[in-house]
Amino acid sequence: MVKIHDISIRDKLVLMLVFTSVLVLIVFLMVFIFTDVESYKQRKANSLVGLAHVIGTNSISTIQFQDNDAATQILSELQNVAPEIVHAAIMDRTGKLFALYSKPGADGLTIPDGLKVNKYLFTDKELYVSQQIFDNNVIVGTVFLESDLSELRDIIRTKYELAVPLFFVAIIFSFIVALVVQRYISNRLLALVATMKEVSNTGHYKESIADNGKDEISMLSNVFEDLMKQIMENQRRKDEFIGIASHELKTPLTSIKGYVELLESIEDKQPNKQFARKALENINKLEKLIQDLLDVSKIQSGQLELNLQEFSIRNFLDDTISGFQMISKTHLIERQDQFNGEIIVADRQRIEQVLTNLLSNAIKYSPGEEKVIVHSSTNGAELVIKVTDFGIGIPQEEQANIFERFYRTRDTSIHISGFGLGLYIAKDIISRHNGKIWVESQEKGSAFYFSLPLMIRQAAPDV
Ligand code: ADP
Numbered sequence: 060m061v062k063i064h065d066i067s068i069r070d071k072l073v074l075m076l077v078f079t080s081v082l083v084l085i086v087f088l089m090v091f092i093f094t095d096v097e098s099y100k101q102r103k104a105n106s107l108v109g110l111a112h113v114i115g116t117n118s119i120s121t122i123q124f125q126d127n128d129a130a131t132q133i134l135s136e137l138q139n140v141a142p143e144i145v146h147a148a149i150m151d152r153t154g155k156l157f158a159l160y161s162k163p164g165a166d167g168l169t170i171p172d173g174l175k176v177n178k179y180l181f182t183d184k185e186l187y188v189s190q191q192i193f194d195n196n197v198i199v200g201t202v203f204l205e206s207d208l209s210e211l212r213d214i215i216r217t218k219y220e221l222a223v224p225l226f227f228v229a230i231i232f233s234f235i236v237a238l239v240v241q242r243y244i245s246n247r248l249l250a251l252v253a254t255m256k257e258v259s260n261t262g263h264y265k266e267s268i269a270d271n272g273k274d275e276i277s278m279l280s281n282v283f284e285d286l287m288k289q290i291m292e293n294q295r296r297k298d299e300f301i302g303i304a305s306h307e308l309k310t311p312l313t314s315i316k317g318y319v320e321l322l323e324s325i326e327d328k329q330p331n332k333q334f335a336r337k338a339l340e341n342i343n344k345l346e347k348l349i350q351d352l353l354d355v356s357k358i359q360s361g362q363l364e365l366n367l368q369e370f371s372i373r374n375f376l377d378d379t380i381s382g383f384q385m386i387s388k389t390h391l392i393e394r395q396d397q398f399n400g401e402i403i404v405a406d407r408q409r410i411e412q413v414l415t416n417l418l419s420n421a422i423k424y425s426p427g428e429e430k431v432i433v434h435s436s437t438n439g440a441e442l443v444i445k446v447t448d449f450g451i452g453i454p455q456e457e458q459a460n461i462f463e464r465f466y467r468t469r470d471t472s473i474h475i476s477g478f479g480l481g482l483y484i485a486k487d488i489i490s491r492h493n494g495k496i497w498v499e500s501q502e503k504g505s506a507f508y509f510s511l512p513l514m515i516r517q518a519a520p521d522v
Contacts, residue, residue: 069245076237077230084229088222095218099211103186104179110141111190111202118149118202119194122157130158138162145185146205152198170203184208247276255283262463264291302356305349312349316342351480355464358487365406365491372401372442376435379411383418390422390431397436401513409488410511413496416481417446417507423475424505425450441494443510453500461498462486485509 066074114133121130134147137160146168147160159168171187174180179188188204247270254268264287270277319342323335357363376394384392414433421431425448434445453461457468467479482496489496489509496509 068248069241072241072244073234073237076240077233080233081230084226092218096211096215099214100181107186107188107204107206108179108190111188111204114147115190115192115202119192119199122149122151122192122200127158131160134158134160143207143210144204145207148203150201150203152200157200176201251276251280251283258287298356298359301352305352305356308349309353312342312346316346348478351478351484354484355480358484363487365409367404367406369402369404370407372398372403372435375407379414380433383415387422390429392418393430393432395432395434401437401442403442403511403513405492405511413485413488413509414444416485420481421446421448424448424471437513441510441512443508445506445508447504447506449504452503453498453505458498458500
């Protein structure tokens with residue numbers, strides 16, 4: 060069943076306006092028809108009572124002289140004067156029928172029980188009138204009239220025939236008005252929702268949505284704008300803290316690293332040498348983290364600069380992959396090259412940082428596997444490098460988020476250590492080179508791609 064919450068505000072507004080105007084129209088038409096019918100009935104009853112009175116006055120002498128024929132003659136005149144009269148009767152003072160007129164084709168005369176003297180009575184199809192005849196304040200008889208109400212039924216039918224098309228015209232008209240009115244309200248709300256979505260997708264809290272109005276939508280926009288300002292301020296403070304903290308940590312760590320390296324090189328005795336080596340391994344991890352934090356802070360303040368240089372793709376891959384293979388004991392890195400000896404212009408260190416990050420992720424997130432494939436190809440316009448692993452994969456709904464700062468997928472965040480910074484930095488480095496980075500991942504394994512525009516220059520046969 061459709062819940063009221065699930066209907067959009069736009070549709071709710073249209074429904075509300077159409078429903079209200081239709082309701083108002085129905086009430087209006089009902090009141091209009093009812094008062095019209097009631098006033099017709101009143102007029103009809105008055106005119107019949109008047110007629111009965113006239114008949115009574117004219118019949119006084121006929122009753123006194125017991126002249127039935129004259130009385131019947133008076134009554135039969137009704138055929139011309141009031142053709143809607145079905146029965147007309149004159150009773151004498153004892154209540155005995157004195158004269159009767161029945162419209163041709165009419166049934167026999169029946170006087171309803173509820174009809175009181177000198178009153179009228181409406182039934183579904185007829186109006187009955189009973190009127191006493193007075194002569195010098197003495198009752199000499201009673202006139203009884205029965206009138207057909209087909210004219211009233213015709214009037215009601217005409218009213219309904221008019222009301223039905225009017226009803227549909229009102230629905231269409233109110234629908235059009237509702238569409239116009241809702242646009243004014245819902246467009247502003249939709250614009251606000253679109254900005255909120257945009258902000259939550261991109262994390263760009265600078266979008267302005269402030270509104271000069273004073274209504275609830277303007278209030279909502281302004282509250283949201285304030286909220287975004289607060290988030291931006293918090294982010295600024297956090298970035299500032301990360302920048303300062305990583306700078307402050309870097310200097311002592313470099314010094315510690317120097318001493319531990321010295322210790323490791325001069326120490327011959329075991330297990331001391333082994334301890335120094337272990338300490339160095341952890342110092343390197345710490346150093347990598349601090350370096351990442353420094354990079355993030357540079358990206359945030361727009362200070363990550365590229366040191367562009369020309370270099371051979373093959374040389375670059377040889378150096379980076381073989382260097383990485385030396386420290387990876389669990390996985391074999393398989394290379395698939397599909398390029399000639401192209402030269403590329405890029406920041407070699409930074410691109411190496413990207414590839415190293417993808418390789419270390421490929422290994423980190425494929426525990427128990429033995430292989431990672433690096434496929435490199437050029438198509439004349441760009442170099443595309445693809446790093447494939449056969450590990451845990453990335454759920455479809457999280458793939459768009461993994462390039463965000465500090466984002467880690469639900470599956471990995473508990474079991475595998477990491478800070479969610481590597482891909483964020485890689486994305487920034489690649490986009491500064493006018494390249495692209497993306498991921499494809501199904502149930503098992505992931506393939507990370509990055510592309511870099513090629514400079515037109517072709518190298519001589521590879522060195
Ligand atoms: P880190 O690995 O330090 O957490 P990254 O920015 O390199 O940070 O990666 C962000 C997240 O993306 C990881 O936490 C992980 O959830 C997911 N991820 C990255 N590479 C892979 C991969 N090869 N296989 C599965 N998940 C991955």
